Amino acid sequence: MKERTFNFSAGPSTLPVEALEKARDALFDFAGTGIGIMEISHRSQEFSAYILEVEANLRTLLGIADNYKVLFLQGGGSSQFFMVPMNLLLDKGKKATYLNTGVWSKKAIAEARLFGEVAVGFDGSAEGFHRVPRPDEFTVSEGSEYLYYTSNNTIYGSEYSYIPQTETMLVCDMSSDFLSRPVDVNRYGLIFAGAQKNLGPAGVTIVIIREDLLERAPLSVPTMLRYKTHADKGSMFNTPPVVNIFVAGEVLKLLKKSGGLEAVQQRNMEKAALLYEVLDSGDYYRGYAERESRSLMNVSFNLATPELESKFVAEALAAGMSGLKGHRDAGGCRASIYNAFPKEGVERLAQFMTDFAQKNPA
Template sequence: MTDRVFNFNAGPGTLPEVALAQAAKDIVNYQNKGLGIMEMSHRSKEFMAIADQTEALLRELMAIPDSYRVLFLQGGASSQFFMVPMNLLAGDAKATYLDTGTWSTKAIKEARQFGTIDVAYSGKAENYRRIPQPDAYQIDDDSSYLYLVSNNTIFGTQFAAFPNSSKMLIADMSSDILSRPIEVGSFGLIFAGAQKNLGPAGVTIVVIREDLLDRAPDSVPTMLRYKTHAEKGSMFNTPPCFAIYVVGEVLKWLKAQGGVPAMAERNEEKARLLYQLIDSSDYYRGHAEPDSRSRMNVAFNLPTADLESKFVAEATAQGMIGLKGHRSVGGCRASIYNAFPLDGVRRLVAFMEEFAGANPA
């Protein structure tokens, strides 16, 4: 492909060019079947093979144990904010949440409709600049699970290590799934919207421990029960077929790159280059505390808001789009998900150096 820009948007994010090229062919004529991938019956043997292969690749790349089910759901990650407590809390049950940003705040609001929610830690007073250390909060003995967001796109923070808790962990990994190795067996449930590291918007991945499928109270509607989708292989109703297909193509690419360990090394190098530039200059200021920094979303400020606007405009003119920061933080944000190329980060670093020299504060 030619004339592609560097996409620093927080989502949807950059996808591998090889996956896009294959999708461009298959959207018109899948494997010379005479119809496109979006026209194909989800019950056909061709699509069932796609879904099976996509799940198998995800299981392989994440080392998902056999005791976990993989679901391909609709409704976005935001639907999981209520599906998790709806299925896993009942009656007077309690859960503990760590509030590290916008998405955990939204999840807490939804969860309170289904049980008692203890917010053991909140970074709101500091505008979510850090991830809590284990000694910064306590978990009640009667809590059913500990909920966290592994990476915070808006504030540029990330759990470098997950809590070593006796309580079941539930994690929203929408913005850093498959960016680094994790121990799936440490979690009861993991979910992730696809549009950062996995594929296009439209499908949400849920990895759930099998014994949790029977926890849902009888009052939970059929479509909102994890067990419904697990029993039907995510085919209870028509799934987001095209999105699942693209996830499969992205997973093929990821495997060819060396899998998750190789991706983690690449992501570390990309983030290192950006943070090194920020730390070596008084001109740029990172939002997150150093020990809480995200490898996926680098949030930073310039000396003034006017300079930030000029920075974003000039970067856009040079083919680097999506660098405007979220209104909660202001400034700039570079989202450098799995498929974002190292060359793009190098180009941004060079531009940042040039801009600082040409635009003194």
């Protein structure tokens, strides 16, 4: 078998090899049924038991209380940009506050304005989204139903190191740092996350919603777009993304086995520190995010010229490291080092960065 390339892509991203091997085997035989996971009925006894186990493991890892529902939905995180306001804001005179720290929160703001009034309590666009707000820097508009923020910004490499303090209900897009660290779910009304960073392949989105919020959607919201529809049917109102849920389930088992989210966070801190040490060692590489806002998941940086950045990306690929080109909105380079990304790959990149700087003076 060919040696695996280190995949620094922002998503879909690296998955644990053990989970991939389980998925490979399950393609031909799921749970001893002689039927592959791509073929098995989602109503079968075997899969019905499996999805309950997936939910139970997620609840254990995050400490999710009984008064929250866990939903496995389709449509990606982007569908939640409109599902959240459709369910929580779509009523005459309702308002929410959003914190704008990048492309994904900007898109969410645009969708929310289709259904209600939106106040922007912090806007980082004028500064090029180099940081998230300080804990005392954002405002929540009076009468807001909820305060919405994006916990990690994949493009710019910025991340909240804190949970915003407010009496207003919190809603959070955790798509790119979900399960990377412990989270007090009780602080939130709703959390959502696309799976394709830390949990599984693209195609399943996790929604964790407090039960009392299920009744908020007005009757004008279509059936499939109501959280209550899916909560009442255990995410089985229609055929769920069976294969994606299976892989997510195997990843959750590995997270439990590896020490839980406290241990995961420690490993992520150690990996990120290796790259930030290189960024801070001189002026050759310039980190995109301000130090206080640095992400543990996405390390974004620039070199002196676009030509030098192109050479860096090309030579890294030749050395077995893929996906290092930065997003077009930020330019430069980006190393995404989610939970499953091996420390060995981060060490190799750190050494490559040091060697490249020596060989290619700016």
